[in-house]
Amino acid sequence: MLENIRLSFQGIWSHKMRSFLTMLGIIIGIASIISIVSTIQGTNEQLLQNVIGAGTNAVNIPLTRGSADSPMEFDYESVPYGVPVIPESTREELLKVEGVQDATFYTRRMWADGIYHLNKSLQGAQVLGIDSHYFNVYGYIVRTGREFLQSDYDQFRKVVILDQTAASSLFQEESAVGKTIEINTEPFTVVGVAQVASQFEPVINSMEDYYNYLGNESSSGTVFMPSSAWCIAYQYDEPQNVAVKAGSVEAMTTVGTPCADILNAKLYNEDKDLRYRAQNTLETVEQQQKINESTNQQLVWIASISLLVGGIGVMNIMLVSVTERTSEIGLKKAIGAKKRMILMQFLTEAAVLTSMGGLLGVAAGIGMAQIISRMAQVPVAINIPATIIAVLFSMVIGLIFGFMPSIKAANLNPIDAIRHE
Numbered sequence: 001m002l003e004n005i006r007l008s009f010q011g012i013w014s015h016k017m018r019s020f021l022t023m024l025g026i027i028i029g030i031a032s033i034i035s036i037v038s039t040i041q042g043t044n045e046q047l048l049q050n051v052i053g054a055g056t057n058a059v060n061i062p063l064t065r066g067s068a069d070s071p072m073e074f075d076y077e078s079v080p081y082g083v084p085v086i087p088e089s090t091r092e093e094l095l096k097v098e099g100v101q102d103a104t105f106y107t108r109r110m111w112a113d114g115i116y117h118l119n120k121s122l123q124g125a126q127v128l129g130i131d132s133h134y135f136n137v138y139g140y141i142v143r144t145g146r147e148f149l150q151s152d153y154d155q156f157r158k159v160v161i162l163d164q165t166a167a168s169s170l171f172q173e174e175s176a177v178g179k180t181i182e183i184n185t186e187p188f189t190v191v192g193v194a195q196v197a198s199q200f201e202p203v204i205n206s207m208e209d210y211y212n213y214l215g216n217e218s219s220s221g222t223v224f225m226p227s228s229a230w231c232i233a234y235q236y237d238e239p240q241n242v243a244v245k246a247g248s249v250e251a252m253t254t255v256g257t258p259c260a261d262i263l264n265a266k267l268y269n270e271d272k273d274l275r276y277r278a279q280n281t282l283e284t285v286e287q288q289q290k291i292n293e294s295t296n297q298q299l300v301w302i303a304s305i306s307l308l309v310g311g312i313g314v315m316n317i318m319l320v321s322v323t324e325r326t327s328e329i330g331l332k333k334a335i336g337a338k339k340r341m342i343l344m345q346f347l348t349e350a351a352v353l354t355s356m357g358g359l360l361g362v363a364a365g366i367g368m369a370q371i372i373s374r375m376a377q378v379p380v381a382i383n384i385p386a387t388i389i390a391v392l393f394s395m396v397i398g399l400i401f402g403f404m405p406s407i408k409a410a411n412l413n414p415i416d417a418i419r420h421e
Contacts, residue, residue, distance in 0.1 A: 005348060019353060022317045025310025026357030026397065027364055030390045032306065034365025035380075039372060042380035056139040056196075057249060059256045060279040061242040061263065065271075071241050073110055074234075082269025083239040090266060091133075094244055097258050099251030104133040105240040107230050115223060116182045117170045125166055125220040127183065129230030135194065137245040145177040145192030152191075153228045161192040166221025181223075183233045188225065242276065307394075310357065311401040318350055318405035339410040346409050350402025351395050358394025362387045 013019075062071030063083065072080075086105045094103040107129040115122040128134070132148065135141070142161065152159055160181065167176040167190075176190045230238065244259050246252045256278025263276040332342065365387075369380040 005352060018317065022313050022353060023310070023357030023360065025306055025313050026354050026394050027310075027361040029304060029307035029310055030358050030361025030394055031364035031368055033304065034362055034382075034387060034390060035368040035372060037383050037386045038365070038369035038380040041383045041386075042369075042373070056137070057246040057252055058137050058139075058243050059246055059252050059259075061244065061256060061260050061276050062279065063239045063241060064275060064277045066273045071108070071110075072239070074107075074238055075109060075111070079235065079238055080269055080271065080274055082267060082271075083274065084266060084268075085237055086240050086242070086263070086266070090262065093262050094242075094259050097244075097255055097262070099247050099255045100244045100259065101247050102133055102137050102245040103259075104131055104137040104243050105227070106130045106134055106243070107227065107234070107238050107240050109234070112183075112223070114182070114184045115170075117179060120170055122166060122170055122181075122220060122223075125169075126222040127233075128222060128224050129227040129234075130224050131227050134224070134243075137243050139197045140194045141197045142192040142194045144175065145190070147192060148224075148226050152226045156228050156232065157226065158186060158188045158229055158232060159191045159226065160188045161194050161224040162190055163222040163224075164193060164195045166223055167193045169221055183223070183225075186233050188229075188233075194224065307397060310354075311397045314350055314354055314398055315401040315405060317353075318346060318402050319408070321349070322346065322405050322409045343406045343410040346406035347399055347402050350398040350406070352398070354394045354398030354402075355391060358391040361394065362390055365390075 065072055065077075065080075091103050091105070094100055109127040111124045112127040113121075113123060115125055115127070130148075132150070132153070135147065140163075143164075145161070148159065148161065151157070160183075162170070162176055170176065170181065171179060176193050179190050180187050181190060182188070225233070227240075242259070242263060244255055246255050260276045260278045267274065267276075366382055369382065373380045
């Protein structure tokens with residue numbers, strides 16, 4: 001076997017250009033497959049990292065109307081009849097769902113106006129009326145000042161906590177704590193500035209990514225107020241949205257639906273389109289991954305055509321090699337070489353030729369993946385098992401397409417082969 005491999009390298013080296021052109025189809029095919037698989041892997045990992053990176057495992061369950069998955073916006077929608085304020089007993093039911101660690105009920109204005117500090121306006125900010133569980137579910141911590149106290153809820157105090165973006169917009173470099181802002185002409189005292197405990201910026205490559213990962217955030221910042229003070233700035237008995245904190249990333253796919261069922265059982269509105277719906281970000285990611293893989297698998301099959309072309313090229317060059325070396329084959333058989341030895345020699349040469357093409361194709365594929373990543377701003381991840389399989393597959397192609405020329409060489413009549421010119 002080692003002698004056959006040595007003779008194969010010797011034959012390849014003695015016809016360098018011909019061997020390279022023969023390998024070219026294999027190189028292009030393997031490189032295309034490696035670059036496509038790397039792009040699939042990188043995109044899928046980035047999608048999942050956008051979910052895991054935030055580290056909150058929060059599953060949003062907003063009140064929706066019709067087939068829409070987005071929460072109802074009461075800036076321009078009327079308050080529906082038959083949606084009760086969620087009692088504490090419902091939280092206890094939600095916590096009994098397997099995988100749920102915490103639950104929060106909150107009201108919101110996604111694009112609120114009428115927020116001022118002196119003559120400075122905070123346009124388009126998000127305002128949330130939150131309970132004492134919200135910061136835990138969404139992973140916020142108060143960096144300066146204090147959190148809401150139970151007495152803030154009990155005494156309907158007009159206090160707010162700003163996130164860092166809202167605080168910087170209204171107060172620039174000044175400390176926001178202790179200052180007063182107006183929300184719909186009502187004065188509120190800033191008692192703290194909060195931010196997400198684990199800072200993470202998801203990679204946004206499309207508008208779909210934006211709506212999945214940043215669609216519930218406001219570029220102008222967020223203002224938090226106690227849920228008991230919501231009616232002071234806005235309206236009474238406004239329907240709440242719900243979010244639950246899952247115990248793990250995997251649990252995010254299972255906790256949303258049973259929690260939504262519990263909430264929907266409390267509704268007594270006759271409008272069947274009015275429902276709590278779980279926004280399962282992880283499930284959305286998995287669906288996007290499947291779509292990406294389905295699309296790119298077609299590209300892999302297309303790229304595999306070049307491997308077929310490369311295999312035909314290998315068969316062609318091996319037939320030429322058998323013809324060129326007919327006298328050599330005849331001489332070997334005349335001095336006692338068996339059919340099996342001749343067969344193994346040419347099969348080994350075909351396998352070595354395609355394996356070298358596979359290795360070069362892997363190197364070219366990794367290079368192409370990096371170029372695609374830089375030019376198209378698409379994440380890539382080199383799949384080691386895929387590269388190993390690609391090299392082994394190229395070797396199999398050599399064995400398959402080199403088999404017929406090897407059989408032809410092994411079946412040559414030694415007398416006729418020696419007389420061949």
